Amino acid sequence: NAGVTQTPKFRVLKTGQSMTLLCAQDMNHEYMYWYRQDPGMGLRLIHYSVGEGTTAKGEVPDGYNVSRLKKQNFLLGLESAAPSQTSVYFCASSSGQGEVDEQFFGPGTRLTVL
Amino acid sequence: GQNIDQPTEMTATEGAIVQINCTYQTSGFNGLFWYQQHAGEAPTFLSYNVLDGLEEKGRFSSFLSRSKGYSYLLLKELQMKDSASYLCAVKDSNYQLIWGAGTKLIIKP
Numbered sequence: 001n002a003g004v005t006q007t008p009k010f011r012v013l014k015t016g017q018s019m020t021l022l023c024a025q026d027m028n029h030e031y032m033y034w035y036r037q038d039p040g041m042g043l044r045l046i047h048y049s050v051g052e053g054t055t056a057k058g059e060v061p062d063g064y065n066v067s068r069l070k071k072q073n074f075l076l077g078l079e080s081a082a083p084s085q086t087s088v089y090f091c092a093s094s095s096g097q098g099e100v101d102e103q104f105f106g107p108g109t110r111l112t113v114l
Numbered sequence: 115g116q117n118i119d120q121p122t123e124m125t126a127t128e129g130a131i132v133q134i135n136c137t138y139q140t141s142g143f144n145g146l147f148w149y150q151q152h153a154g155e156a157p158t159f160l161s162y163n164v165l166d167g168l169e170e171k172g173r174f175s176s177f178l179s180r181s182k183g184y185s186y187l188l189l190k191e192l193q194m195k196d197s198a199s200y201l202c203a204v205k206d207s208n209y210q211l212i213w214g215a216g217t218k219l220i221i222k223p
Contacts, residue, residue, distance in 0.1 A: 004156075042118060042201070042213030043157075058210070090156060099145070099164065103211070105156035 001026050004106035006091050012112045013081045021076040021109050023091030030096035032074040033058075033103065034066060036087040043090065049074055050096060081113045116140045118214035120202050125220045126192055134187045134200050134217045142207025148176055148187045149201040151216065157201055161187070189219075197221045 004025045013019055023032065030051050035043040045058030047066040055066045063085060065077045074093075078085060088110050092103040117139045126132040138146070145164040149157040163169055163178035163185060175188040187200055199216040206212055 040122075040215055042203075042215045043211075044213070045210060048210075100162045102147070102159040102162070105158070107156050108154075 003027065004091055004093055004104050006089075006106035006109050008109060009107065010110045012114065013078075014114050015082060017081050018077070018079050019081065019111075020078075021089055021091075021111075023074045023076070023093075023106055024072055025074075025091075025093040025104070026072065027093060027095075027104065028071070029093035029104075030071075031094045031101075032068065033092040033094075034064070034074065034076045035090045035092065036060065037090060037108075038087050046076065046089075081111075083113045085111065086113045087111060116206065116212050118202055118204060118212055120200075120214040120217045122215070123218045123220065125222060126189075128192055128194060128221055128223050130192050131188065131190050132192060132219065134189070134202075134219065136185045136187070136202035136214060138183050138185070138202070138204045138212075138214075140204045140206045140212055143180060144205040144207070144209055146176075146178055146185050147203045147205070147211065148174075148185075149203065150198050151201055152198045160200075192221050194221050194223070 007022045033048040034046040049068040052071040091106040094103045119137045148160040151157040161176040168177045173190045178185045201216045202214040203211045
């Protein structure tokens with residue numbers, strides 16, 4: 001099992017360009033999440049999904065959109081990239097069941113916006 | 115607001131014991147998590163506490179006091195591979211994880 005995979009691993013954008021980050025999981029998890037990680041700050045939740053066809057806003061959703069058309073995939077879109085969106089983006093998934101419901105993370109995407 | 119506090123960086127010696135503290139103020143509490151994150155890699159789950167007390171898992175133990183809003187992660191018999199950041203996270207009343215900024219642990223031989 002590959003677990004949680006993310007593409008691409010690295011990307012450099014110019015201000016105003018758009019891109020889509022792809023997350024895929026093969027654990028049949030219901031819940032999926034997009035976080036960003038910045039130096040000196042904790043992981044911040046951008047958007048999440050509790051099942052196929054559903055999405056919800058997290059703590060820092062502005063400037064991002066998401067889609068969950070298939071259970072195994074969760075896409076994060078940047079419509080018009082800004083330098084403030086330079087960050088490491090992590091996708092995670094969890095079963096949505098049980099008391100612990102630990103999250104499993106992908107390897108991350110390092111995005112630089114110039 | 116919600117807040118998770120951890121020391122930014124700690125240094126310890128190979129073979130020794132280190133305690134990493136975490137204090138939290140959140141809207142509701144549905145469990146506390148510790149994750150390990152090696153540089154340039156993804157966070158991986160270490161431990162979970164929801165009741166007061168100590169949970170032991172091999173060389174790692176995690177303690178929780180809900181009344182004090184306090185947890186610690188105890189690492190014994192430190193190895194060089196334990197050099198990493200340790201992230202404390204609390205599941206709030208909305209069942210979302212609120213994350214601390216992490217503690218970078220440096221192990222010296």
